[in-house]
Amino acid sequence: MRSNGIPESGSRLGSPCAAGPSLSDVARLSLSIGRLLMEFGESARMINEEIAALAHRLGCDSAEVYCQHAAIIVTLRRGEEFCVQMGKVGEHGVNLRGLEAVRDLARRVSHGGLDYSAAQTELDNTPGTTSSYPVWLVCLCTGLACSAFGRLLGADWLAFFPVLVGSAAGQWIRRAMLVRKKNLFITTGVVSFVSALLAGVGARLAGSSRLEIAMASAVLLLVPGVAVLNIQTDVIEGKPNLAAARGLRVIYILLFMTLGLIAAQRLILQGI
Amino acid sequence: MNSFWIHIIHQAIFGGIASAGFGILFNCPPRIILYCMGSGAMALAIRTACQSANLNLPESSFFAALAVATAERVLQPFQQTRGSIIALVGSIPMVPGRTTAKGLTNFFELLQARPGEEIAAATNGMRNLLEVILTLAAIGTALAIPQLIYPEKQAE
Numbered sequence: 503m504r505s506n507g508i509p510e511s512g513s514r515l516g517s518p519c520a521a522g523p524s525l526s527d528v529a530r531l532s533l534s535i536g537r538l539l540m541e542f543g544e545s546a547r548m549i550n551e552e553i554a555a556l557a558h559r560l561g562c563d564s565a566e567v568y569c570q571h572a573a574i575i576v577t578l579r580r581g582e583e584f585c586v587q588m589g590k591v592g593e594h595g596v597n598l599r600g601l602e603a604v605r606d607l608a609r610r611v612s613h614g615g616l617d618y619s620a621a622q623t624e625l626d627n628t629p630g631t632t633s634s635y636p637v638w639l640v641c642l643c644t645g646l647a648c649s650a651f652g653r654l655l656g657a658d659w660l661a662f663f664p665v666l667v668g669s670a671a672g673q674w675i676r677r678a679m680l681v682r683k684k685n686l687f688i689t690t691g692v693v694s695f696v697s698a699l700l701a702g703v704g705a706r707l708a709g710s711s712r713l714e715i716a717m718a719s720a721v722l723l724l725v726p727g728v729a730v731l732n733i734q735t736d737v738i739e740g741k742p743n744l745a746a747a748r749g750l751r752v753i754y755i756l757l758f759m760t761l762g763l764i765a766a767q768r769l770i771l772q773g774i
Numbered sequence: 775m776n777s778f779w780i781h782i783i784h785q786a787i788f789g790g791i792a793s794a795g796f797g798i799l800f801n802c803p804p805r806i807i808l809y810c811m812g813s814g815a816m817a818l819a820i821r822t823a824c825q826s827a828n829l830n831l832p833e834s835s836f837f838a839a840l841a842v843a844t845a846e847r848v849l850q851p852f853q854q855t856r857g858s859i860i861a862l863v864g865s866i867p868m869v870p871g872r873t874t875a876k877g878l879t880n881f882f883e884l885l886q887a888r889p890g891e892e893i894a895a896a897t898n899g900m901r902n903l904l905e906v907i908l909t910l911a912a913i914g915t916a917l918a919i920p921q922l923i924y925p926e927k928q929a930e
Binding site: 543596597598599600601602632634635639640643644645646647648650651653654655673715718719721722723725727728730731733734735737738739756757759760763764767 | 789793794801802863866872874918
């Protein structure tokens with residue numbers, strides 16, 4: 503087992519090549535790229551393409567990538583030698599700037615602008631070094647997005663601000679719980695309940711006549727839209743196993759979201 | 775300006791705001807947030823127009839997602855970003871989250887339904903979930919079509 507948690511398996515691992523990195527090093531780099539792309543919300547096809555392109559530019563004759571929900575397996579071949587490695591994948595999320603950083607790094611390695619060890623170090627540091635928006639801005643924009651959803655779904659203007667506050671607070675709670683490594687599904691349920699409750703109470707106090715829509719809009723930040731669309735892409739592109747695993751996870755997220763919403767609705771809508 | 779155009783503009787504006795908000799949530803690079811907003815506005819405007827022409831939600835969502843994915847694919851040579859980030863974020867407001875929650879809520883209500891109410895609750899739940907599944911399938915397929923017909927070339 504390697505120090506970065508990537509177990510190594512296979513046979514006839516590549517010996518260092520005078521012209522470039524060893525096959526084992528290329529496989530390790532490919533796994534790190536694939537793992538980060540998957541954790542940042544990329545579809546299986548794009549991961550396959552990125553790894554295959556990198557491996558070919560680093561002298562491999564063929565590169566096979568097998569993406570699963572919790573692991574990636576890479577098989578590389580160069581002349582007579584071949585290498586198989588498997589790496590674990592962490593929590594799936596969405597980080598588009600992270601995706602761009604990883605793709606850019608893969609491109610620089612392919613073009614010889616970055617050597618293997620520097621690339622591996624940069625990749626290992628990517629989750630910490632990728633720039634992100636301030637927390638307050640993310641919460642505010644998430645709230646604004648949910649309020650806009652409310653308008654699209656037919657909520658009145660009186661519910662606009664309560665939905666904004668409810669979903670912004672929900673996003674802040676979600677981030678705080680996920681940073682503390684709390685269970686994703688429990689977090690989803692809690693956030694759904696709090697967001698819907700705040701939006702419902704606020705909308706009721708404001709005199710809105712569309713409480714149900716307001717409460718439902720406030721929890722839409724939890725709908726895993728990118729994961730849902732990746733499921734479609736994976737199915738269409740012939741990756742049913744990955745799609746099924748992603749789908750099961752999405753179903754559970756939606757279930758916990760609905761439970762939180764129903765609990766809040768029972769409190770707010772009772773007697774109306 | 776008649777109510778049809780006002781409705782389209784309303785949906786486009788709030789679709790754009792929702793897309794931009796989700797773009798920030800997904801940590802989109804700042805330089806493409808405006809594109810995401812435009813993509814969301816375009817998607818919602820097309821979907822609303824299709825619905826006004828009596829197409830159902832899955833059909834309307836399909837044409838809207840196909841339009842933004844095609845537009846992104848055509849404009850790809852002028853962008854720095856690979857992949858389909860802009861079309862993806864633009865399609866997020868069309869993901870029927872509320873209908874999903876409504877469908878699941880209907881199934882929960884089925885557990886408490888009085889005699890005679892079960893069929894209505896089950897039918898509503900099934901109809902909501904069917905609509906969700908078909909809409910998601912339509913969006914996913916539409917987003918994939920331009921890439922499948924005209925795949926992106928790897929950067930040289």
